[in-house]
Amino acid sequence: MLQVQWASHAASVPATLWESCFSGVEGRWWYEALEEGGLEDQFEFAYAILEKDGQPIGLAPTFIMNVPMELVVPPVIAKMLRVIPTLRYQRTLFVGSPCSDEGTIGLLPGYSLADILGPLQDALSLRAKAKNAAMTVWKDFGEAQKAAFEGLCATRGLFPMVSFPGTAVELAPGGFEGYLKTLKSRHRYLLKKKLKHGLVPGALTVQIVQQPDEETLQALFSLFLQTYEKGKTKFEKLTYEFFQQIALKPESHFILLSDGTTGKMVAFMLCFLLGDKAINKFIGIDYQVGKQAHLYFQLWEQAVKWSYSVGATRLDSGQTGYRVKRELGHQLVALDCYCRHRNPLLHRVFGAVAKGITLQSLDPDLQITAEEQ
Structure with missing residues (x-):
């Protein structure tokens, strides 16, 4: 029984x-x-x-x-x-x-x-x-x-x-270029255009870190709150204490984008690596910079490249934001x-x-x- x-x-x-x-x-x-x-x-x-x-x-x-x-x-x-x-x-x-x-x-x-x-x-x-x-x-x-x-x-x-x-991208062989080939021609053109235009305001520094220090955590949590307040669907509100805890886990990897001149962080993405699956879990964006620099798309480019580098064959991106994710080649996961x-x-x-x-x-x-x- x-x-x-x-x-x-x-x-x-x-x-x-x-x-x-x-x-x-x-x-x-x-x-x-x-x-x-x-x-x-x-x-x-x-x-x-x-x-x-x-x-x-x-x-x-x-x-x-x-x-x-x-x-x-x-x-x-x-x-x-x-x-x-x-x-x-x-x-x-x-x-x-x-x-x-x-x-x-x-x-x-x-x-x-x-x-x-x-x-x-x-x-x-x-x-x-x-x-x-x-x-x-x-x-x-x-x-x-x-x-x-x-x-x-x-x-x-x-x-x-x-x-x-949910949403997910099956990562075809060939790295980022292999991924681009899986996109519809118009979506591939738009993504390349946004990535190119995103560099016009100035170069960004990319870092992928685990267990970031306190100063970095505070900066990325501030960016997370900006994104949270901008979102339409608010099921929960995460805390700084949660980010402190999740940052300690070996599964957590932070993709950080910083202004190449000032060093100021302008965007981040927290990803998990679980076997051969990567998960794009949380993001934060400085929206004063984000639209002109297409920061979401630059984060996505780095997430795909990182996923390939760690041997992932699938990249999950969660719920909501479907229009943009459709353009980036995601498939829906019925729930x-x-x-x-x-x-x-x-x-x-x-x-x-x-x-x-x-x-x-x-x-x-x-x-x-x-x-x-």
Whole structure:
């Protein structure tokens, strides 16, 4: 019989589960950085340890958050929610991770997702009630898990909901020039033009560093805040303490662009290297410089070159910003959420709303990108 035990810290989870079940994805190092990053006013983390006959067989990271519903529903519904204050925020128990594009449930070899979803959902329902969370959401799971979740929806009454897709570039052989050849001719022309024009204001110095010093961290965090404030979708707000923690991890690599004359940092990109996969995780840009220098595209060029240099065969770039990513050759990675509200009436209401959520309603650029794939 399957049982679920709860741990409140990543360090309390048996090391064998992290090592065996979270290879190639954000693992213990990631969750420890989140726990120690001063985010406790936004998230409450916990880890569902799956056991069979008293032995650990799997792990499902979770977090609780008060979710602004206007982030996940179509604009017309968001306007309606503004006049119903009690529905604007939903205390929600998520399976997955904040700031992570794709949900992961780690299982030891010999166990299938379909076998554990039902008992795990039952444990989640109990925890949601104990924590006064109105909703339970399996956050951003991919096509490979879809059949198992359809079975869960049928047996436990959850409803599916289209989520913001991830984005990824498969890196063809040949380095940066090989990558350029994979782009549509017009997109390749535009990227080369932007890279050329970006150098007109002056040369930039490129550095790729690990474990940057305090002065560098402060500069890049200031740039991150500029980008955060400019963004339309704000699911979480990262702290300086989080950057201090994540900077210590060997998986973290910072691409820094600085003014070639003054030495002032004008842009950065934080990338992770996980096996043969690179992840473009966070960026920060000085927008007083950025438009003229096309800093985002110069960061991207360096990220692609770095990815090749470390042996990566795929570069993930996360959710949002789809128009630009389409031009840079990204493919969409379909993701879905699976939800249950504790209130039966609201469960039906939110389920009906979820049926109306499409790629087009999430972001108009998404439909165009999907049609081009």
